[in-house]
Ligand SMILES: Nc1ncnc2c1ncn2[C@@H]1O[C@H](COP(=O)(O)OP(=O)(O)OP(=O)(O)O)[C@@H](O)[C@H]1O
């Protein structure tokens with residue numbers, strides 16, 4: 001039986017219908033990439049899976065736990081608070097903007113939930129945290145605070161933090177889009193390794209390379225509906241829907257455009273450097 | 287101005303300083319406990335709690351402290367509600383009641399705004415990890431909110447300290463009352479009042495120093 005079962009999922013914010021009936025299943029060990037234009041509802045859909053967003057319709061089941069269910073009369077019933085917390089223990093989530101705890105070191109970030117939620121003794125949790133940080137290539141950064149780490153490093157700590165709960169499912173929401181492009185690779189590498197080790201993953205991404213290489217299936221969502229889903233190769237190389245074709249066309253067209261922008265920017269470098277407000281203020285505004 | 291008269295006044299007024307300090311301390315402790323409860327009520331998902339806390343803030347931030355003080359001292363003894371048949375408070379007790387209520391109302395706003403200023407992503411990350419609200423409020427949200435709360439909290443505490451001078455009007459023998467007694471005997475207004483001002487300044491300086499130390503303690507380590 002599938003690890004994740006979503007059917008008829010709907011979500012509206014006030015009068016805006018964001019998800020208009022979404023159905024999908026995720027098998028154990030499967031990696032699914034969710035792609036689609038901005039505002040299509042990808043983040044909302046992902047956040048419904050661990051009930052960070054409360055659906056307004058449909059049914060979600062994760063690992064045989066029913067998180068919410070629409071009744072025959074259209075009203076929603078939700079699992080109680082304790083059951084939701086229990087389910088979340090097994091669903092790791094990694095956010096676009098990391099959301100690390102800024103007043104805690106990398107190790108403290110990683111051990112907080114295992115100690116608080118699973119009553120793991122501190123020495124044990126700490127040993128495991130060091131292992132996990134080692135695994136994401138940050139063995140030497142355990143005592144660093146988030147502010148002392150690059151975006152790529154912070155995101156890898158965030159992945160380690162989620163993994164410390166031994167989740168059966170991991171949710172990723174555009175985890176590379178808030179870091180410098182040259183640091184995205186180190187995050188994607190960690191995710192790829194995780195996929196190889198058999199983790200079940202739902203990955204919202206704009207990285208078509210990752211989708212093509214790592215995902216078993218790709219799910220294209222547009223205007224709150226799944227327009228097309230299937231094996232990565234089929235959807236990415238042979239899309240059957242016009243909207244998928246248009247979207248992929250636009251995304252893949254971006255590559256030459258980026259090169260152009262870079263070329264254009266190169267001509268500007270001299271100008272930028274002499275603008276005093278630019279000097280020394282280029283570390284991402286953080 | 288005769289500086290000798292200023293210095294001479296200080297030990298005389300000093301006897302009232304301990305009363306001023308203990309009024310401030312009691313009101314700050316009781317008021318902060320009240321403020322914490324009010325702030326959590328205000329942020330709770332239970333509507334009557336939110337209404338109560340909002341109403342409390344509206345009422346007690348809207349009435350002059352002096353009137354609260356008069357009410358606690360002069361009006362409570364006449365109050366008849368149900369089984370309560372008038373509450374007679376000593377001047378000091380009445381002042382503590384009024385000042386605590388005032389502090390609770392103002393510091394509740396400080397605590398609440400500190401908590402809501404913390405990035406909502408912090409609560410989301412905690413929830414996603416399966417943490418219970420009580421736990422992540424204590425471990426994640428409040429420690430970050432405290433940093434934001436320190437400056438306005440200290441300002442209110444300094445205001446509280448200065449406002450204890452109003453207790454003079456319900457005959458609490460704190461610094462201002464002792465000074466008044468002094469200058470109504472010897473008519474050395476300038477010197478006595480200057481001495482009183484110096485003492486208040488010395489006491490509020492303690493808060494300024496505490497603020498600097500706590501800000502340094504709670505600053506993000508970089
Ligand atoms: N809390 C909210 N309140 C109101 N509207 C919201 C809220 N969250 C999302 N929306 C709306 O829902 C729609 C889908 O948003 P969502 O973030 O799921 O899109 P997305 O596919 O993740 O887009 P992007 O690629 O830009 O991240 C958008 O129109 C957005 O404005």
Ligand SMILES: [Mg+2]
Nearest residue numbers: 042043044174
């Ligand atoms: Mg999104």
